[in-house]
Amino acid sequence: SQVLDTKDVQVFKVTVNGQDAKFAFGEKHSFKGTPLEITFPNELRRGQEAIVEISFESSPQSSALQWFTPEQTSGKKHPFLFSQCQVELI
Numbered sequence: 001s002q003v004l005d006t007k008d009v010q011v012f013k014v015t016v017n018g019q020d021a022k023f024a025f026g027e028k029h030s031f032k033g034t035p036l037e038i039t040f041p042n043e044l045r046r047g048q049e050a051i052v053e054i055s056f057e058s059s060p061q062s063s064a065l066q067w068f069t070p071e072q073t074s075g076k077k078h079p080f081l082f083s084q085c086q087v088e089l090i
Contacts, residue, residue: 001040002052007033008061015053016040 006025014021019041026035044050058065068080 002038004036004038005033006036008059009065010057010059011036011054012057013055014038016050017042018051021052 011023014023021041022039024037026037028034038052065081065083070076070079073080
């Protein structure tokens with residue numbers, strides 16, 4: 001499984017390597033946010049890569065998320081989302 005930091009986001013769906021994955025939010029903390037635990041649908045071998053895709057909606061209160069407009073990116077075609085949160089593997 002994998003735990004991600006979140007703050008004021010709504011998650012609709014999570015996939016790991018193209019397969020639906022179970023996910024659940026932990027207890028909300030006043031300033032740290034809410035942990036999102038993702039349970040992988042299959043066990044991974046040591047060194048195996050996983051592509052995790054999360055369908056979500058952010059809000060103005062999602063302070064850990066920042067956006068670049070298309071004009072601010074190198075390709076100038078699509079917006080870019082980045083986060084300064086850290087991943088914790090368990």
